[in-house]
Amino acid sequence: MSSVSVSRSRVLSDSQWDLIRPLLPSNVGSRGHPFGDDRQIVDGIIYRFRTSVPWRDVPRGEFGPWQTVWKRHRRYAGDGTWDRVLHALLARADAVGLIDGNVSVDGTIARAHQHATNTTRPDQDTGGTSNHKNLRLSEGEPPGHGVGRSRGGLTTKIHHAVDGNGLPLAIVVTGGQRNDGAMLEQVLDDIRVPRIGGGRPRTRPDQVAADKAYASGVNRRMLSARAITAVIPEKSDQIASRKRKGSTGGRPPAFNSDAYKDRNVVERSFALVKQWRGIATRYDKLAITYRAGAVLHACLTWATLLGDTP
Template sequence: MGSPHHPIRGHAEKAQLAPLIPNASRGRPRAEDRRVVNGMVYKIRTGVSWRDLPERYGPWKSVYTRFRRYAIDGVFTRALQQIQARADAAGDIDWLVQIDSTIVRAHQHAAATGRKGGSTAREPDDHALGRSRGGLTTKIHLACDGRGRPLAVLLTPGQRHDSICARPLLERIRVPRTGLGRLRCRHGHVIADKAYSSRGFRACLRKRGIGHTIPEKSDQKKHRRNRGRRGGRPTGFDRETYRRRNTVERCFNRLKGFRGIATRYEKTATSYEAAVTLASLLLRARSI
């Protein structure tokens, strides 16, 4: 991932991250944009608190304020979509989409979310925090392409079942066109594990004309056989295609290489999702 002293590496990567830096046409002079973005990257890579940012990135409050503003305005998401648009135009996206989820332990500092004025219109009431035997957890739902580059993320409390979030996750894949045309939301094929094996999700994919490779649960097989002809035909399943599902696992491993992602320190879901999106953007930029 490179030295923490130089989170953004080289001119090529700087060009890929240019959409992260909105132009400020007026107002008082502010801290150097690249230095501030470097501070954001350093923070999510190391997991340090905002107050412990090294002085070389400028005042920590300036870095945090800019990060929070970018998170609320959706700057990170738009930047990722712009990189995806250029990659799609160049044929560099493998539309063999893979979806999965991973549970992230939330630090005790992430539980202090009751301050007044700390939420926004897009902030869920539960802040995407759920309680389980292991304590407070957040679940990251991820869609990546066939080469392991993130396409979309969705946060939920840790106890939320994967099948409930499959459709909302796929709906977040919205790749703009570089020229005229609507956003690209339709995928060629979806690979997922047994957690996503439901009749409703399969029907949704068929309705949208999307192929899928999802193994059927044993109880679902038994129920279908017991119903005879009314149970319908067996679902198609290609073992060779399913073997590529480990690509999404490798994508999770790279994301969790950022300590600020492997453990949730952010209090709000908006900020943590922005951190995951920023890490996804860096993975996408460094794969080019």
């Protein structure tokens, strides 16, 4: 799995920027001032999430006015720019055979800082925010801003789908108390790999590996209906219930223990994305801007891999 190398002032490498620059929108010909140094602004966004400094403390001498850095990220998060960049990079990676169709899914908790929680919200948010295509800035924010009460207090949960190499394919954000298994269908629906040259995008992985939190009959039937192989172990109570029923309990679901050994790639992906302190702890009030930071990290991960590919 490729890691993202960053420096303090010039965060993006030249190869990463060459891939990302053509995918960013331009306001040339529209009302208002044309965008300035796009690379400087994107560097500022990355710097903020990597270091978790308040937006106001983003160094002006290196990245320009903090207001510009924040407004650009807010715009890109709301209008789906970072998702479109990720999809374009996935299309390019798929064209050269870099995407492994054996997907792993899991969720990880991020503690919400008090700066992220001083908003009006219900105590138990169960909504999720994922792909924001063609949405205005005022749309796409889930109820409660994706902050919920779990055992660790006020938290947010990132649900991740990664390919067989641990590279990110889909990112969904919910309140921290949201059950992992209940989000499986939404996470899979967020996987979209366009095809260069046209055609329907790839949305169906070959198999899905997940832990026992996903071992519900609903999830197994959903995967079966989509012709996706489930690599999910049974819970002990499910095994006991089936055995109590005897011959009427049915057969145990198929389970490939060797394939399940590779599920840890999703855990390693969380370890990488949480190297960005602004992702490991949530400081953003809005779920869409917090999620966009994780999507931006995914963009850099794929850009790094593509930049290293001849």
